[in-house]
Amino acid sequence: MASSSYSISPCAACKSLRRKCLPNCIFSPYFPPEEPQKFAIVHKIFGASNVNKLLNEVLPHQREDAVKSLAYEAEARLKDPVYGCVGAISVLQSQVIKLQKELDATQADLIRYASSSPSPPSSVLFGRSRMGHGGSSSASYDQNSVFYYPSPRSNETCGHTQERGDHGSI
Numbered sequence: 001m002a003s004s005s006y007s008i009s010p011c012a013a014c015k016s017l018r019r020k021c022l023p024n025c026i027f028s029p030y031f032p033p034e035e036p037q038k039f040a041i042v043h044k045i046f047g048a049s050n051v052n053k054l055l056n057e058v059l060p061h062q063r064e065d066a067v068k069s070l071a072y073e074a075e076a077r078l079k080d081p082v083y084g085c086v087g088a089i090s091v092l093q094s095q096v097i098k099l100q101k102e103l104d105a106t107q108a109d110l111i112r113y114a115s116s117s118p119s120p121p122s123s124v125l126f127g128r129s130r131m132g133h134g135g136s137s138s139a140s141y142d143q144n145s146v147f148y149y150p151s152p153r154s155n156e157t158c159g160h161t162q163e164r165g166d167h168g169s170i
């Protein structure tokens with residue numbers, strides 16, 4: 001008859017290190033026996049004793065994240081022995097910079113297009129509202145012109161927008 005202490009199969013770490021997996025084993029929650037490769041990779045890159053030390057230094061609720069990070073780093077190091085996960089991070093960072101530049105350029109285009117289309121009618125409306133002070137309708141035109149008028153002036157793209165507007169209307 002097997003005793004109760006052997007009914008639980010040892011974690012991947014203890015199985016690999018050929019030692020008895022005790023109930024308080026620090027590896028067992030994060031290296032289940034079903035994932036032997038996870039421990040093998042982490043052990044190969046960092047070493048079991050270093051992982052043991054690191055897990056003891058980390059708060060219990062942060063240990064799972066720490067192991068995930070170690071597994072990711074170890075896998076990346078095996079794939080890319082020179083740069084490891086730094087290679088992936090720098091590729092992603094350069095993508096972020098490139099996309100940020102594209103976003104800035106697109107937003108600048110949007111501002112240019114938004115300010116170029118209403119600027120010719122708003123100047124006309126502004127002139128009209130100055131001329132006729134009688135009707136209540138002129139007040140609403142005034143509000144519109146106040147909204148549209150400052151935007152081309154605040155951005156110093158006035159010359160460009162007018163050129164584009166001229167070409168667009170023809």
Ligand SMILES: [Zn+2]
Binds near residue numbers: 021022025026
């Ligand atoms: Zn264990």
